[in-house]
Structure formats: C-alpha cells, structure tokens
Amino acid sequence: MQNSGSVWVVDDDQSIRWVLEKALVQADIDRECFADAESMLQRMEDELPDVVISDIRMPGMDGLELLQRIRENHPELPVIITTAHSDLDSAVASYQQGAFEYLPKPFDIDEVVAVAERALAQVRERGKGTPKRTSSGEPTPEIIGEAPAMQEVFRAIGRLAHSNITVLINGESGTGKELVARALHRHSPRVNAPFIALNMAAIPRDLMESELFGHEKGAFTGANTRREGRFEQANGGTLFLDEIGDMPAETQTRLLRVLADGEFYRVGGHTSQRTDVRIIAATHQDLEGLVRRGDFREDLFHRLNVIRIHIPKLSERQEDIPRLMEFFFDKAAKELGGAPKILLPETQQFLSSLTWPGNVRQLENTCRWLTVMASGREIHLSDLPPELGRNDVESAGEQETQWQELLCQWARTELVSGKQHILRDAVPAFEKALIDVALAHTRGRKRDAAELLGWGRNTLTRKMKELESDEG
Ligand SMILES: Nc1ncnc2c1ncn2[C@@H]1O[C@H](COP(=O)(O)OP(=O)(O)OP(=O)(O)O)[C@@H](O)[C@H]1O
DSSP states (O other), rough: OOSSSEEEEEEOOOOHHHHHHHHHHTTTEEEESSSSSSHHHHHHTTTTEEEEEESSSSSSHHHHHHHHHHHHHHHOOOSEEEEOOOHHHHHHHHHHHHHEEEEEESHHHHHHHHHHHHHHHHHHHSSSOOOOHHHHHOOOOOOOOHHHHHHHHHHHHHHHOOOOEEEEEOOOTTTSHHHHHHHHHTTTTTTOOOOOEEEEEGHHHHHHHHHOOOBBBSSTTTTTTTTHHHHHTTTTEEEEEEEEOOHHHHHHHHHHHHHHHSSSEEEEEOOOEEEOOEEEEEEOOOHHHHHHHHHHHHHHHHHHHTTTEEEOOOGGGGGGHHHHHHHHHHHHHHOOOOOEEEEHHHEEEHHHHSSSSTHHHHHHHHHHHHHHHHHSSSEEGGSSSSGGGGOOOHHHHHHHHHHHHHHHHHHHHHTTTTOOOOOHHHHHHHHHHHHHOOOHHHHHHHHHHHHHTOOOHHHHHHHHHHHHHOOO
C-alpha cells in the first residue's frame, strides 16, 4: 500500500527515535524526528505534519503539554502519545486531551506503525475529527501498575473514559476490580452522580431483588416502609455489580429486563420505574463456563460482556509488588501513625516471589499487619507473619516439631483403632504432600520440582504415576 502524508516523531531518547525512524522508512512513510517538543513546535510554524508521535516525559515541555498546544492550534492533527512512565493519569489525560492513541512502552513497533497508518488514513478521509476534550473533574484514585498487563488495563480505562458502555471486569478476588470500576466511573460523564457498589455474593438471596429494585410497603413480611433500591439510588450514575456470577436466576431475569428497557418494578409494586444506570459488572468466575452449565443466562452474559477488562493476578505482575508495598506502607503509616516501614532487599525479594493467592488485598493486609507488628522501621524476614511461610531457622524448627507431633498423634489413633500396616497409608500421603508442594513452588515444572525434592526427574514421574494409581 502506498502511504501519503508525513509523521513527525518527538522523543528525547535517541534509540527510540532511531527505531521509529527505521520502521517508518520501511513502511514508506515520510518522517522527521525531534529530540524535544519546543523544536517541533517551532518547525510547525512553517509546516505541518499529518500525524505526530510524541513521548510524554521529556526535558522541557512534556508530551501532554505539547498535545494540548497542538489541540489548541491544529485540532485536526492526530497525536499518538507513547510513554515509558505510564500510569492511569497519563493514559486518561492523553485520551481526554484528544490523543489519537496512547501506547505504553515497551511498544510493539509494528503496532506503532499500524496506528500511524490508521491516523494517516483518517487524515486522508478527512472524515471524523479526533475525540473532543472534556475536563476530568475529580482526581483519579491511585492504581499502581507498571507491569505490561496493568498498562493494558489503564489503556482500556482511558479509552472508555467518555463512554457509558457496559463493562465486564474479570479477575481473581483482591486484584482491584472495584478500584478499576471506580476509576471508570470517575472518568465517565457520570462522575457527579453516585457510584454504588454491590456484592452479589454478600447479599442473602431472598433480599437481593428488594436490594436492587426496592420494595413497596407491605411487599413481604418485615417490609414496613417503602424502600428505594440500588437502581433508584444510582440513577444517572454507575452501579457496580461485583460477583455477578452469584446472582440468582430470577434476579438475572429481572436485571436483563432493566438493561433491555431501562424500566423495572419495585418488589410488590405495579408502576414501572425508569432508570438510567451504567452497569459495570465483575466476577472472578468463568462466566462462559457458567453459561455452558446453564447457571448464567446467556442473553444476560452478552448484554454485560460488551467490553471486557481482565485484571491480572498479582503473581503475574510481580514487578509491581515493591511499589505496591511502598504505597500500602505509606497508607498504613497515615492511618495508624508512625513512619512508613521499609523493606530490606532480601525481604522484598522473598515477598515478590510469593504467589499471593489473595492478590493485592492480601498484600495490603500484610503491609498493615507489618506496620502494627514489626518493631523496627526496616522489615526483616523474621518480621513476616508465619502464614507467609517465612523460612528462618527458628520457625522452621517450630514447624518441624509440630508436624511430627501431629504425625505421632495420627499413628497412635490408627493403632488404637486396630489398623495394621500403617506405613502403607502414611508414606504415599507424605510423599504426595511433598510432591504437591514442590510442584506448586515450581509452578508445575517437574524437572525443577524433582531437584527440590532430591529425586531424579524419572523418579518423580514414576512416583506421581504410582500415587495416581493408588488413588484411583
Ligand atoms: N493496583 C492497585 N494499586 C493500589 N491499590 C490497589 C491496587 N489493586 C488493588 N488495590 C487495593 O487492594 C484492595 C482490593 O482491591 P478491590 O477491592 O478493588 O479488589 P476486588 O478485585 O474488587 O476484590 P473482590 O473481588 O474480592 O471484591 C483495595 O483496598 C484496593 O484499593
């Protein structure tokens, strides 16, 4: 395809300029590179490019200010923002100030070129303009995430900032689903109306409909007054339905009806109520699986699953753990008093290597626990709570005597109850426990697990087979 038009690149990093220039040459796109925003603006006094690609953080004028200047003087000129220091603020600000696209680094060079081509095509068409600018109002909630997977989340929030679209957030418990839902609300046109969060798993089934839709006086025993439901309270705003997979079938049907016609009836009511509520739903479950098993309505699933944001587990963004902990130590110090705790490098390394099944929430709780319990300012391995499996000598010793004591108790009970050949049960159970732990530790890599156990790989495979057939 022939490319007409020119792309100007501004980035203070020479190697990025070099890579981009090469890629643009290869794509047959006219280009010019600048090391700072000022020189590009100066050049713009004589001539204009068709598309600009700009870094955010640069000495002198930064990319967002450049973007703003360009939007003021040349509102039709598409600007693609790239940045290595991405956070939610810059993603949202870029889109809100009318960036054509926002690409966190390290970016895929083909993607940058593809986006530039898309922008050029748009210029050629002279069709629609770039998105309009709106002011964001409140400050953003702090969401920490430098890991690539979190960058994608920020990008999605930024992109959705102007829309009222239904969003389905997916992610394990404690990964920050509610935080993301709140950010979506804050950056939406609904920011001045309420955000109401409801956890479907926490509401008793028989109260769920009245919670959501309200009830009339006398609708059921105990309904002594008329009560507004959450849909009414959230009118004009956002309703965040957490753990949507736990919503009972009857409620699913009613929710579907509201989503379809924007109307609902209070429990025991006969006049329909109109409502304008944006739904953001979240789940840690596999909703498609629930649909296949007939536990979740397929039509409702499709209504909710318009845009999906996946939030990665904490163990998939280990690089964010130190910053998150620093953030939670600061927060805990403010709440509980005192100076924020600091992690020693070995503690930080150990904590970053854990799997954190409770994700960011567990990390936050651990920071709060340490703020209260650790005596010094610096956190040593020995300060860590025992459930994190700290491996200092003292606690390993304690644990050893504990399990041996339990084993003796078990053996005594077996013998008292007349069992014989007790090793036949105990040894496989013992081996299975160690194998399971070793495999979990190496995330299923058998070769490494065998090494940790002190066996050859073949022995481990054979043992696993034997144990499987024992079980079966
Ligand atoms: N990236 C992050 N940066 C800062 N704080 C975070 C981040 N992610 C989560 N948190 C904090 O961790 C806690 C748990 O987050 P949140 O309640 O949003 O998780 P969730 O996925 O909705 O959990 P659940 O599914 O169990 O309701 C909150 O206190 C939240 O502020």
